[in-house]
Amino acid sequence: MERKDFHHALTILTDVCIGCSHCMRVCPTEALRVRNGKAVLYENRCIDCGECFKVCPVRAIIIEQDDLRQIFDYKHRVALIPSVFFGQFSDKVTPAAVHDSLIEIGFTDVFEVENSAEMLSHAINRYIASPTAVKPVISSFCPAVVRLIQVKFPALVDNIMLLKPPLDISAVYYRKRLVDAGAKPEEIGIFYITPCAAKIAAIKSPVGEDSSEITGVINMDTMYNQVLKNIRHKSNDSQSATQPFIKGKSLMWSLTNGESGHINGNCLAIDGIDSAIEFLEKLEGEEVTDIDFLEIRSCDEGCAGGVLSYGNRFLTVERMRKRSKQMGTTQTAPISGPGTDMWDLYPYLLQRIPLVEPIKPRNMVKLDEDMAKAMKKMERVQRYMCFLPGIDCGVCGAPTCRALAEDIVQGKAAISDCVFLQKNMEHSRKLHPDHSYRIMERIWGKDRLQKDCNKLQNRNLES
Amino acid sequence: MDLSQCFNNYFAMHFKYEIQGGDFTNAGQASSQVKQVLKQLNVDPKLIKRVVVCLYEAEVNVVAHAWSGVIDVEVNTERIQIVLADKGPGIPxxxxxxxxxxxxxxxxxxxxxxxAGMGLPNIESNADEFRINSKVNEGTTVEIMVYLSQA
Structure with missing residues (x-):
């Protein structure tokens, strides 16, 4: 049995799923299978990177979020906005207009997450300079990467920087600021507008902290629609008195090279989940030396490529670059709400930037807890591999032949699930054709082998 | 790769790799594959790291200095034993x-x-047992042992 350790933001809507197996083929941790014509998730392997979400043709994979109306349960309703959100909109929609819309939608305070980036960069530079830091220090920014390391690269967990990402620091800061201004803690609701699923998962089941500072999460695509609707219905362009100010360089933090550009020493920035895996393999193999800091983002172009981003990631980056230039080195200041400088709270925040708990490896590659049993299983896997064709066709409902072999030894699949072996067994009269037909139906669903002119591909042609 | 299992509850896995001298593009393949196996066997990540350091350094030594070599890895529930035997100039x-x-x-x-001259010292500090024998103009044999049972 799979034990559920992670909260997942990604959910498969079984009713909607058509069992096309696209998600299974792109999953970087081989966490998906097809059974009975539907995608099935091995929860402990999933890192919430969202690659499956991106390729699903029927939107059967959804990213759960909190109800926007939930914000009205709180007197102080803080929207924590990542800079990429402002980059979603065309040049005509200014950050100030977006800000005003958010207030009209019902938030009382709007705060850009990257406000805390400058302070964090100080903390990171101190962290790296410490002799106890395991080099290269890997940024804790991207929760999908943190989970990828826990699951697939357990030997590298000690390299993960034990500092909170800007999101958490901004939440701690803003809460403190409101409380200092007289707000009651229970009246404060902090809501994050997320560009991806991994951030949600990290908030709902944090790694390295006991609980999250964030009250709820709203998906960026949902918020994009809300804001655009609001702006469109506006008669005149209101010029907000409260212009969003942030240091130009800081607002690039979530993009590729945005973080490493602040860090002293030899830094390297890597984006995209496949590139991340390729590099972590090398790092785990001790083939990489002389690097002090690694910024790794699961999405191409960093958070601009987040799965909940509406805008094209390259255009988003370009808009953010423009805005960053305009900002120049303006002092960091809040967008809306009581005016305090973040640096006034530096000692308070500095204490709260480190993660309180160590990040634990969660090896999901292992075949068994018990090494002797794992060896027996591995031996069986090797034997099955002699029979399997090695073409990774996915017809068995597993992404690769190796994955099928591993499923078999874990009791989750049968050798006769392989279409090559079915042919073989039919040929030697060990398997009745009716039986092999039923096996295929068990994997791909009833009537899946029948003629069907209404398949998704055909439907697309008609519309 | 061939697998040889043994009697009763005693299991051992056996891996063999051949290395070509001067082939730096493929250096690290053996350590990478052994690493995957150890992960699947649920070996403690810290031990895996030590094994990988030893094996990678030793592999690179063969590639850098020798003409050809053979790596023999045996894993059982108690220990990992690595033997690298190369044909090469040897160490005087x-x-x-x-x-x-x-x-x-x-x-x-x-x-x-x-x-950088850190290869052999690195292996020695990461291995539980380390033996090296060499004959000039014939070759070098390195034996590395890492115990799994010690916590």
Missing amino acids: DISLAMQKGFSTASPQVREMGFG
Whole structure:
């Protein structure tokens, strides 16, 4: 049995799923299978990177979020906005207009997450300079990467920087600021507008902290629609008195090279989940030396490529670059709400930037807890591999032949699930054709082998 | 790769790799594959790291200095034993070769980022047992043992 350790933001809507197996083929941790014509998730392997979400043709994979109306349960309703959100909109929609819309939608305070980036960069530079830091220090920014390391690269967990990402620091800061201004803690609701699923998962089941500072999460695509609707219905362009100010360089933090550009020493920035895996393999193999800091983002172009981003990631980056230039080195200041400088709270925040708990490896590659049993299983896997064709066709409902072999030894699949072996067994009269037909139906669903002119591909042609 | 299992509850897995001298593009393949296996066997990540360091350094040594070599890895529930036997120039003075920073690597090899003279000392500090034998103009055999049972 799979034990559920992670909260997942990604959910498969079984009713909607058509069992096309696209998600299974792109999953970087081989966490998906097809059974009975539907995608099935091995929860402990999933890192919430969202690659499956991106390729699903029927939107059967959804990213759960909190109800926007939930914000009205709180007197102080803080929207924590990542800079990429402002980059979603065309040049005509200014950050100030977006800000005003958010207030009209019902938030009382709007705060850009990257406000805390400058302070964090100080903390990171101190962290790296410490002799106890395991080099290269890997940024804790991207929760999908943190989970990828826990699951697939357990030997590298000690390299993960034990500092909170800007999101958490901004939440701690803003809460403190409101409380200092007289707000009651229970009246404060902090809501994050997320560009991806991994951030949600990290908030709902944090790694390295006991609980999250964030009250709820709203998906960026949902918020994009809300804001655009609001702006469109506006008669005149209101010029907000409260212009969003942030240091130009800081607002690039979530993009590729945005973080490493602040860090002293030899830094390297890597984006995209496949590139991340390729590099972590090398790092785990001790083939990489002389690097002090690694910024790794699961999405191409960093958070601009987040799965909940509406805008094209390259255009988003370009808009953010423009805005960053305009900002120049303006002092960091809040967008809306009581005016305090973040640096006034530096000692308070500095204490709260480190993660309180160590990040634990969660090896999901292992075949068994018990090494002797794992060896027996591995031996069986090797034997099955002699029979399997090695073409990774996915017809068995597993992404690769190796994955099928591993499923078999874990009791989750049968050798006769392989279409090559079915042919073989039919040929030697060990398997009745009716039986092999039923096996295929068990994997791909009833009537899946029948003629069907209404398949998704055909439907697309008609519309 | 061949697998040989044994009697009763005693299991051992056996891996064999061949290395070509000078083939830096493929250096690290054996350690990478052994690493995958150890992960699947649920070996403690810290031990895996030590094994990988030993194996990678030793592999690079063969690639950098020898003409050809064979790596033999045996894993059982108690220990991992690695034997690297190469055909090559051998090491005239082993105690000198074991010193940190000592290297006979050619300038070309150093340019590729190898040959800092930390290979053998690194292996020695990461292995539980380490033996090295060499005959000039014949070759070098390195034996590395890492125990799994110790916590």
